[in-house]
Amino acid sequence: MFHKLVFLFLSAFCLGLFLFELLFVGLLIKSLLKKQGIPKFFMRRSVMMIHGVVIIGIFCFLYGWFIEPYRLEITHHVIPTEKWSEGRIRVVQISDLHCDYRKRLEDDLVLAVEELNPDIIVFTGDGTNPPHGLKIFQETLAKMDSPLGKYGIKGNWDMNRPQLFNGTGFEEINGRTILIEKDGCRLQLTGLRYDNTGNVWKALHRVPREDFSLFLYHTPDLLGYLADLPVDLYLCGHTHGGQVCIPGYGAVITFSRFGKTYESGQYKVGNFDLYVNRGMGMEGGVAPRIRFWCRPELAVFDIVAAD
Numbered sequence: 001m002f003h004k005l006v007f008l009f010l011s012a013f014c015l016g017l018f019l020f021e022l023l024f025v026g027l028l029i030k031s032l033l034k035k036q037g038i039p040k041f042f043m044r045r046s047v048m049m050i051h052g053v054v055i056i057g058i059f060c061f062l063y064g065w066f067i068e069p070y071r072l073e074i075t076h077h078v079i080p081t082e083k084w085s086e087g088r089i090r091v092v093q094i095s096d097l098h099c100d101y102r103k104r105l106e107d108d109l110v111l112a113v114e115e116l117n118p119d120i121i122v123f124t125g126d127g128t129n130p131p132h133g134l135k136i137f138q139e140t141l142a143k144m145d146s147p148l149g150k151y152g153i154k155g156n157w158d159m160n161r162p163q164l165f166n167g168t169g170f171e172e173i174n175g176r177t178i179l180i181e182k183d184g185c186r187l188q189l190t191g192l193r194y195d196n197t198g199n200v201w202k203a204l205h206r207v208p209r210e211d212f213s214l215f216l217y218h219t220p221d222l223l224g225y226l227a228d229l230p231v232d233l234y235l236c237g238h239t240h241g242g243q244v245c246i247p248g249y250g251a252v253i254t255f256s257r258f259g260k261t262y263e264s265g266q267y268k269v270g271n272f273d274l275y276v277n278r279g280m281g282m283e284g285g286v287a288p289r290i291r292f293w294c295r296p297e298l299a300v301f302d303i304v305a306a307d
Helices: 002-033 045-066 106-116 133-142 197-204 220-225
Strands: 073-081 088-094 120-123 150-152 176-182 185-191 212-216 233-236 265-269 272-276 297-305
Touching (some): 088 185, 176 197, 185 297, 220 233
Parallel strands (some): 088 120, 120 150
8 A cells, every 4th residue: 555655646746746837837938928028036046946857857757657668678697506417498587567458568578588589488476457457468478488388476466367377378386386397407396376475385395405496476575484495596576676766776665575675686595596577567556657767677587507
C-alpha cells in the first residue's frame, strides 16, 4: 500500500507542476496580448528558477511516461562454477512483465530472446496487471523457444491467475526441482510461487550439492532462509529496480523488506549469487505507468565451468 501512495504522490506532484506551468504561461500570454510587456514579477530570479524547475519536472515526467518504458536493456552476466569441468548453459530471465491493456515491449522482448539463443528461459513472476493483460502475456511467452525448456513461478500479482501459464509452453515449478542436463553439465532448477515461502526448506534441502542449483522466487526476501541450503544462483525480481530512481541515489522505493539493500543487480550473499531483475513492466492499479532512470531489463546468464 505504501508504494502505491508514493506513486500517487509523484503523479499528483507532476500534475501540479503541469498546472502551475499552464497558469504561468497563461498569465504571461495575457499580459503580452494586452501589450503590457513582460511584468517585472516574471523576471524575478526566484520566479525564473521555479519556472525552470517546473519545466525540468514536466520533461522528466513525459520522458518517464513515453520514452523510458520502451527502452529495453539486455544485461549479460557470467556465473562461473567449480561444479562443472567444462560446458555452458545459457539462462534468460524474464521478470515482472505486468502486461496491461495494450502492448509495450512485448514484441521487442520476443525478438531479443530469439537472438540470444537461450538454453533455458525462466520467468520470475508478475505477468499481468488487469485481467485484460493475460492474453498479451500468454501470446508473448508462447512465441519464445528454448531447447532445454521454459519454466516459471508466480509472483504476488499472479495469485488470482490460475491459468497464467496456459498455452505458453512454460512449466510452472512450485516446490519442485527439475534436473536439466547439457553436455555433461547438471543443473537443478527449483522454484517457489509467491505464497509458498513456508516450503523453502522442503523444496531445497534434498537438491544434490554436487550439481549447480538455480533457485527461482519472485522477491529477494527469502535470503535469510537459504544460508545452509544448496543454492548457487538465486534469481528474482519484484523491486522493479525502484521503477523511479534518482541519479546518484537509486531507487525511491523497492517493494522489498530489505529496502534498498538489494534494489537491483547482482550481489554475492554468503556462498551464492543473488540477482534482482529490474523487470520489464510497471506497477499496476492506480499507479502511473512511469519509469525513470531505471530501464526495463532482460537478463542473460551464462553459467560456465570455472576454469
